[in-house]
Amino acid sequence: MAVNVSIPTILRSHTDGQKSVQADGGTVAEVINDLDSRHSGLKDRLVKDGGLHRFVNVYVNDEDVRFVGGLDATVTDGDSLTILPAVAGGMR
Amino acid sequence: MLVIRRDLVDAMVAHARRDHPDEACGVVAGPEGSDRPERMIEMINAERSPTFYRFDSTEQLQVWRAMDAADEEPVVIYHSHTATEAYPSRTDVSYASEPNAHYVLVSTRDPHEYELRSYRIVDGVVTEEPVEVVESYMFAHTGGDDIPDLG
Numbered sequence: 509m510a511v512n513v514s515i516p517t518i519l520r521s522h523t524d525g526q527k528s529v530q531a532d533g534g535t536v537a538e539v540i541n542d543l544d545s546r547h548s549g550l551k552d553r554l555v556k557d558g559g560l561h562r563f564v565n566v567y568v569n570d571e572d573v574r575f576v577g578g579l580d581a582t583v584t585d586g587d588s589l590t591i592l593p594a595v596a597g598g599m600r
Numbered sequence: 601m602l603v604i605r606r607d608l609v610d611a612m613v614a615h616a617r618r619d620h621p622d623e624a625c626g627v628v629a630g631p632e633g634s635d636r637p638e639r640m641i642e643m644i645n646a647e648r649s650p651t652f653y654r655f656d657s658t659e660q661l662q663v664w665r666a667m668d669a670a671d672e673e674p675v676v677i678y679h680s681h682t683a684t685e686a687y688p689s690r691t692d693v694s695y696a697s698e699p700n701a702h703y704v705l706v707s708t709r710d711p712h713e714y715e716l717r718s719y720r721i722v723d724g725v726v727t728e729e730p731v732e733v734v735e736s737y738m739f740a741h742t743g744g745d746d747i748p749d750l751g
Contacts, residue, residue: 517673518697563695565657572657592664593697595643598623598652599681599689 511539513589522547531589536566537579539589554591555579565592602702602718603732604628604637604676613714615642616680616706623653623680624706629667630675636737637675637702645679652691653679676718678704685709686717688726696721702729 514528523529529547533539537555544551554561559578566573567590573581583589608628616624625645628637641663646656667673677698681689686705688696696703699722707715720727 516697518699563697565660567657567661570658570661572661574657590661592657592660594654594657594695595625595627595660595677595697596647596652596654596695597679597689597692598647598649599684 510585511583511587511589513539513543514591516591516593518593519550519553519591522550522553533583535579535583536560536568536573536577536581536589539583540579563594565594566590567592601730601732602637602676602704603635603734603737605737606733606735608637608640608676609716609733611640612678612704613706613716616682616708616714619645619680620708621650621682622648623650623682625653625655625677625679627663627674628676628678629670629672632671632673635675635700639672650682674698674701676704677701678706680706680708682707683709686715688719688721693721693724693726696724704731 510530510532512528513531515523515526520526531539531542533542540551540554554564560566560574568581568583568587615626623645626640626642629639629641630636644656644659645653647654684707686707688703688705703719703721705717716731718729718731720729
């Protein structure tokens with residue numbers, strides 16, 4: 509299952525500067541594992557304690573995966589996976 | 601140094617005032633690599649909170665895609681502090697992940713006078729930078745002058 513993965517600026521050091529890369533997998537977790545095998549270190553930036561890291565948003569097509577099963581969200585051939593840094597903060 | 605047009609500063613402050621006492625947040629996009637903030641986008645604070653902000657993830661995807669399609673990047677990422685000074689909190693620093701962005705904070709704790717300050721936040725290190733407010737980029741020390749100002 510080949511998907512196109514778009515990589516945010518902050519993580520492009522793991523992909524030799526590439527904005528998008530290919531990966532395989534039937535779930536978000538599998539895609540991330542495959543990504544990590546090709547671009548070492550990416551998984552640590554995306555996953556923490558078995559869940560999606562709170563500092564990132566991951567989308568399958570237009571859907572934030574947090575609303576559709578998180579790392580177990582299904583990915584099918586031709587989907588696009590987008591990684592963005594979560595933008596958040598505040599007084600505390 | 602952040603060089604930014606006065607109308608954009610006024611618009612950020614107006615947004616912060618309007619959402620007070622909740623924190624307001626948004627971005628100012630500009631051409632990739634130009635370091636020139638041009639197009640302000642008010643974002644929804646999904647937390648609607650006086651102490652925390654988070655871009656609505658679905659809106660963020662749309663806005664980031666539009667920037668990408670227009671060869672733009674977030675030149676400024678701004679938010680307000682409504683009861684404290686305009687200095688990045690520990691939370692702000694932990695989330696800061698656009699190495700090219702100017703992180704602008706607006707404090708609205710004083711109802712009459714705002715405080716607006718700008719920072720670079722890279723690998724957890726906060727560096728405050730001067731802010732030069734200009735009427736137009738044509739005469740400021742920014743990159744190319746080929747694109748006329750809209751404001």
